[in-house]
Amino acid sequence: MEKYSRWRDAGTGIQPFLPPVPPRTDSSILVTLSNVIHIVVGPIQAIIKITLISIVSALYFLFVPVFGALLTPIAPLKRLWTRVFSAILLRLVLFIAGFFHIKTETLSIRKSRGSGRVESSSVKNGDVIVANWTSYIDVVYLASRFVPVFTQIYTESEKIKIISLWEAIRLAGKIPESAPSSDDQVYTVQELSLKAKKGGWGPIVVFAEGTTTNGRALLKFAPIFKDYKVDQKDGQFQVMAFKYEYAGMSPTYTVGNQLFHFFKLCSQFHNTLIIKSLANGEAPCSPHSQVPATGSISDDPVGDLLIAAVGNISKLRKTNLSMTDKRDFLSYYESRKSK
Structure with a gap:
């Protein structure tokens, strides 16, 4: 965008702050059909995913900061508890988000x-x-x-x-x-x-x-x-x-x-x-x-x-x-x- 050109790096020509433009794809029938399906299904899928992520995130904050605080006097046990539940619940958040x-x-x-x-x-x-x-x-x-x-x-x-x-x-x-x-x-x-x-x-x-x-x-x-x-x-x-x-x-x-x-x-x-x-x-x-x-x-x-x-x-x-x-x-x- 021209109005943001002042933040284009002079040496590389790269604008590192604007969202990148999606790569171009062939406009075949299958691609067009896939795009239509995504437009229809995508928002429904997002609502379901965000609902699940909200539940998992609530469990994370319950198990890690809240229950983990009870283990503060036993530092090694608290660290182990935090690592285990972070690995499980936060990785689950990423999985639900599509990673x-x-x-x-x-x-x-x-x-x-x-x-x-x-x-x-x-x-x-x-x-x-x-x-x-x-x-x-x-x-x-x-x-x-x-x-x-x-x-x-x-x-x-x-x-x-x-x-x-x-x-x-x-x-x-x-x-x-x-x-x-x-x-x-x-x-x-x-x-x-x-x-x-x-x-x-x-x-x-x-x-x-x-x-x-x-x-x-x-x-x-x-x-x-x-x-x-x-x-x-x-x-x-x-x-x-x-x-x-x-x-x-x-x-x-x-x-x-x-x-x-x-x-x-x-x-x-x-x-x-x-x-x-x-x-x-x-x-x-x-x-x-x-x-x-x-x-x-x-x-x-x-x-x-x-x-x-x-x-x-x-x-x-x-x-x-x-x-x-x-x-x-x-x-x-x-x-x-x-x-």
Whole structure:
């Protein structure tokens, strides 16, 4: 759309904030018939799915936050309880939403590894999951798989705040905030990682772009990894990338009414999610990672290495846009809608 052209990245020509246009298909009789069936059946299917998801979600909040709180004095048991019911109930939410099979791949970016066996990493307490952010579905998947600590980044801050699963889901479509309130407890990434490791909280999730994109490119990472050194060997980073394949509406979510987007997502007969992870020992600051021969001129060199790693496994190009540009885009979008 021409009115949003100011948010098209000059270097790549990519507009990462608008919903992607569905790929073109042949206008055969079978395709036309399928589209008609989808128009008729899709909304009915969505209503049924959302009803079932509401029931499962209620069970999740009953079993995990409510009953789980009773196990707080016994931390290991609480963690086990939370992991089991999150894995079952949140994966069931994704299944009902049409994500019947979620494909996972472990990739190596080392040329020296050749065609040898690629080992996946075991995600542990205190590990920092760094990934691109394209949808609230990313959040639900991570919660079902790892039961992590979710975090929020601010446009004017180099620190992060702990947020709940529900806050992380809602944050996907919100205008990025500039700074935390005076009552918020914020941490550097390394501080929170150490606290999570010591407390057995699970891994922490850092969507370093700070906001969602449509999955066509990467935004600049917020400079939140400054307290790490390039030659550090205890960074405990887990690098991942989310990719959605689609023929109709894309499950990526950047703008618009979130409930309506979820309704349309549930009206589709199936949805496809692919998770790509970096091979064991290849993330920056890991014990066996290779330190770059030349230093970076950036004030966040570890952040540069992380975005390069995400770009390598996702095959996404880095843009010169940031979460500040997304904030301006959403403000402009909302102002036009209100008129």
